[in-house]
Amino acid sequence: MSRMVVQQPQPVMIATTSNQWSSGICDCCDNVPECCFSFWCFPCFACMTAKKHGECLCLPLLDGYGFIPPITLAMRVSTRKRYGIEGSICNDCVYAFFCGPCSWCQISREMNERDLPITLVNQRAK
Structure with missing residues (x-):
């Protein structure tokens, strides 16, 4: 006799999310080519x-x-909002004014880190 399946196995998403930047403003060595x-x-x-x-x-x-x-500031704020990163507009202003290129590098590193394809792992029913 066949058994009826009551619940289908669901894929499990493995994702690492944090409310902090994945790298610091001066961590250029994390991605030397960029x-x-x-x-x-x-x-x-x-x-x-x-x-x-x-x-x-x-x-x-x-x-x-x-x-x-204004664009560097807007991109920092947008990136923080997109990934749920904590911070303040005051810090974003300071980084945009004094560390413009480093801000853009940090934004790029964050997108590279967080926009990785999601890996689905199937659970097997026991």
């Missing part, structure tokens, strides 16, 4: 990072207007 790219051609790096984030490719070119770079 750090070098941002050092040698910062406008290109910022534009490519904005595109990877889902924004207009040329958006970072508007950063020259204003005391605090």
Whole structure:
């Protein structure tokens, strides 16, 4: 006689999420190629990072207007909100003003770290 299946096995998602940045503002050694790219051609790096984030490719070119770079600030805030990272607008302003290239590198590292494909693991019914 056959047994009726009452409950189907469900896939288990393994994800590591945190409410903190996965790397610090000065952790450029975590991804040396991106750090070098941002050092040698910062406008290109910022534009490519904005595109990877889902924004207009040329958006970072508007950063020259204003005391605090508005696009760098907006991208930091958007990245924090997207991944649930704790922080304040005050810290974002300071990092955008004093550490613009490092901010873009941190945003890029965060997207690389958190946008990994989700691995599904099937549970076997016992």
